[in-house]
Amino acid sequence: MRWLRGLRPILESLVAIVVGLIIGSVLMLFFKYQPIKAYIALFKGAFGTTGDVLETLAFSVPIMLTAITFALGVRTGLFNIGAEGQMYLGAIGAVAVAGLLRLPPVIHVLAATLAGMIAGALWALIPALLKVWRGVHEVISTIMFNWIAYHFSIYLAIYFLAQPGRAERTVPALPTARYPVLAEGSTLTAVIFVALAFCFFIYFYLWGTRAGYELRLVGENPHAARYAGASAKKVILTSFLLGGVAAGLAGASQIIGRPPAWSLYATLGNVSSLGFDGIGVALIGRNHPLGGILAAILYGALAHGGRYMEYQAGVDSEMVRAINGIIIVALSIPELWAIIRRRIKR
Amino acid sequence: MNQQRIFWIIAIIIIAVLVFYGIEIAGLKPLSILEATFLAMTPLVLAAVGECINEKAGVVNIGLEGILLITSVLGVYGAEIFGNGWGGLFFGSLIGALIGLFMGLISVYARAAQVVAGMGINIFALGFVPFLLRAIWAFPGIHLFPRELMVQPFSTPIGRINPVTLIAIASAILGSLLLHRTVLGFRIKACGERPEAADVAGIRVDLIRVFTATLGGALCGLGGAFMPLGWFGGVVKEISAGRGFIALACVVFAGLEPLLALAAAFIFGFAEGFAYAVAITPGVKEVIPFYFVHMIPYVTTLLVVSVAIGQRRFPAASGLPYSRE
Numbered sequence A: 001m002r003w004l005r006g007l008r009p010i011l012e013s014l015v016a017i018v019v020g021l022i023i024g025s026v027l028m029l030f031f032k033y034q035p036i037k038a039y040i041a042l043f044k045g046a047f048g049t050t051g052d053v054l055e056t057l058a059f060s061v062p063i064m065l066t067a068i069t070f071a072l073g074v075r076t077g078l079f080n081i082g083a084e085g086q087m088y089l090g091a092i093g094a095v096a097v098a099g100l101l102r103l104p105p106v107i108h109v110l111a112a113t114l115a116g117m118i119a120g121a122l123w124a125l126i127p128a129l130l131k132v133w134r135g136v137h138e139v140i141s142t143i144m145f146n147w148i149a150y151h152f153s154i155y156l157a158i159y160f161l162a163q164p165g166r167a168e169r170t171v172p173a174l175p176t177a178r179y180p181v182l183a184e185g186s187t188l189t190a191v192i193f194v195a196l197a198f199c200f201f202i203y204f205y206l207w208g209t210r211a212g213y214e215l216r217l218v219g220e221n222p223h224a225a226r227y228a229g230a231s232a233k234k235v236i237l238t239s240f241l242l243g244g245v246a247a248g249l250a251g252a253s254q255i256i257g258r259p260p261a262w263s264l265y266a267t268l269g270n271v272s273s274l275g276f277d278g279i280g281v282a283l284i285g286r287n288h289p290l291g292g293i294l295a296a297i298l299y300g301a302l303a304h305g306g307r308y309m310e311y312q313a314g315v316d317s318e319m320v321r322a323i324n325g326i327i328i329v330a331l332s333i334p335e336l337w338a339i340i341r342r343r344i345k346r
Numbered sequence B: 001m002n003q004q005r006i007f008w009i010i011a012i013i014i015i016a017v018l019v020f021y022g023i024e025i026a027g028l029k030p031l032s033i034l035e036a037t038f039l040a041m042t043p044l045v046l047a048a049v050g051e052c053i054n055e056k057a058g059v060v061n062i063g064l065e066g067i068l069l070i071t072s073v074l075g076v077y078g079a080e081i082f083g084n085g086w087g088g089l090f091f092g093s094l095i096g097a098l099i100g101l102f103m104g105l106i107s108v109y110a111r112a113a114q115v116v117a118g119m120g121i122n123i124f125a126l127g128f129v130p131f132l133l134r135a136i137w138a139f140p141g142i143h144l145f146p147r148e149l150m151v152q153p154f155s156t157p158i159g160r161i162n163p164v165t166l167i168a169i170a171s172a173i174l175g176s177l178l179l180h181r182t183v184l185g186f187r188i189k190a191c192g193e194r195p196e197a198a199d200v201a202g203i204r205v206d207l208i209r210v211f212t213a214t215l216g217g218a219l220c221g222l223g224g225a226f227m228p229l230g231w232f233g234g235v236v237k238e239i240s241a242g243r244g245f246i247a248l249a250c251v252v253f254a255g256l257e258p259l260l261a262l263a264a265a266f267i268f269g270f271a272e273g274f275a276y277a278v279a280i281t282p283g284v285k286e287v288i289p290f291y292f293v294h295m296i297p298y299v300t301t302l303l304v305v306s307v308a309i310g311q312r313r314f315p316a317a318s319g320l321p322y323s324r325e
Helices: A002-030 A035-047 A050-075 A083-100 A105-134 A138-159 A191-208 A210-220 A222-227 A232-256 A274-284 A289-313 A319-332 A335-345 B003-025 B030-056 B064-082 B085-108 B114-137 B163-181 B183-193 B195-200 B205-232 B243-254 B258-280 B290-308
Strands: A166-170 B142-144 B154-156 B159-161 B234-236
Touching (some): A002 A035, A002 A289, A002 A319, A035 A050, A035 A289, A050 A191, A050 A210, A050 A232, A050 A274, A083 A105, A083 A138, A083 A232, A083 A274, A105 A138, A105 A232, A105 B290, A138 A166, A138 B243, A138 B290, A191 A210, A210 A222, A210 A232, A274 A289, A274 A319, A274 B114, B003 B258, B030 B064, B030 B085, B030 B163, B030 B183, B030 B205, B030 B258, B064 B085, B064 B114, B064 B234, B064 B243, B085 B114, B085 B205, B114 B142, B159 B163, B163 B205, B205 B234, B205 B243, B243 B258, B243 B290, B258 B290
Antiparallel strands (some): B154 B159
16 A cells, blocks of 8 residues: 555645536536536537647646746745746746847847746845845735736836837747747647756756755754754745746746747736646645646646636636635645545545 | 834824825825725725734634635625625625635634635635626626615715724724733633643633634625725726735734734725825826836835834744644
8 A cells, every 4th residue: 555655645636626626616506507518618628639738738838837936935935926926027028038139049039038037036036035134924025026016017018018009018029039839820839848847957956956955954844954054044045036937937938938929918918817826736736846747737728628618608717717726725624635535434 | 002002003193194294295185095095994904803813813814815806796796686785795794704714614623724725715716706707797807886886985074984994993993802801802812822721721722713713704805895885886806906915914014913903004005095196196197107106005015014024923823723632
């Protein structure tokens, strides 16, 4: 039975997902929708054709990265929910470099990607410093920074980056700054390889380097970390900044790696909520960078299939986000698994 | 009330008066700012006072934002069913109480990680509210309701005041009296500080925690329903705009004291009222972009929390589940 113990986190996540889908269907029934029809449409929409599978993967790219932001925070003992704002700024950074600068082809893509990552990290810096210097709780500081980022990004998008003649969006990324589309007619681009590489990098950082070990030690046992000589302040700063880099990359991926817009809508409509989705994805993936990839593909399927569900069953596609919330609540209950197992034994 | 607290409150009143005179010179109308301040502080006070009480008992609920969002929509729904704004406020606080009760039950009996569960409620609300708007009114993102469902304010020498604002202020005073002057209050504090000791003394820690979480949810729900019914006159899917977290900042600033939370809510409410006034003042609105005006409440929150933190002490067992070994 030992091998079962290794499977336990996966089983717990699956139980939580099932609980989320069941409660979601109860809510649908309550408002006279047909949950079975909705879920069939959701599944068909997500995996029906090869094109849909590619689309599901395209949806999973930004959220596997924002999941890293949250997971890194949890691994350090922080509740960093600032991915949303850092992602907005990452998108702005990518738009500025990809849309306004003229650079040779490969260098342009790299520069725009880096600009997004740096902008995201810079936006994470102030909450990190407030935490280290003043002890300001990161839940409050990061949420305030999300809202400031929301208004600031719209301001920048409209005043400095707007496409002439089209006020509803920013200048598009120049063709030299775009990641190549992987299949004709899909919105999946090569940026998914960058995202996957980043997830693997974080995995090797956490479990393969001394700095990563210190980061996990501070999160698991701050006292032991102090005796081991790890500086909590340094670790908190690193965790916030790496998280900001991940979120910034997520924002950039939606500008230079996502047709057909290749730009940021002035309402931030094509990036909004991706940071919050990452929280649920991180928790479903047990705050592990590789678990996050699987969870992101699952959530990508919900997000892409949700649009088809709205079309077929009339259920608002945002319902997927509500189901995500229920899954998070279910995962917060460590006893849930024990309660279910007790029932089965009886 | 110790001297330090009295000092704080007097200092805030003096600063507020000075700022009022200052802005009158700058061409803004202080009375309309005060009216806006009272409106903006109301949901913050209600959410923060409830949270102060349930954190004192040991349950941390960061799902305030989600409760505000859900109850603002369902409050309007209730008002349309009852045909009356007060019915909507009642329905909103009922839904808030149910969410608080749920939060209390999973924290106490299922030993849930409270911060994660609270965030789950927030994200649930983010998706559930657009779903509700479409499911109830078949229109995405926004709903406007008849004017006669609004809870009407009454006129006073310092501007129009909504009765719910008075309820909010009363809740802060009563909450403070409850915590510091009643037996139940001492029991609540014991559950947050030393649940083992409270248990030995015969206090039902589980019941007290579930009760305070429900009460906190009900107050927050009243604040949520107030936003459309007493203030905006409609609901949009992002109506709460971070107010649940600003209320949490009030709680942190206040160190779980309801009266200090009231003072903090006044500061943040003032920041928002001031922002609205700036946004519509001729001569100012052309110079400062609208988007920066919108940031004022959030920047104020950050500043106040950064300056005030570090001197507060929180209950030893806050956020931790308790059960007999």
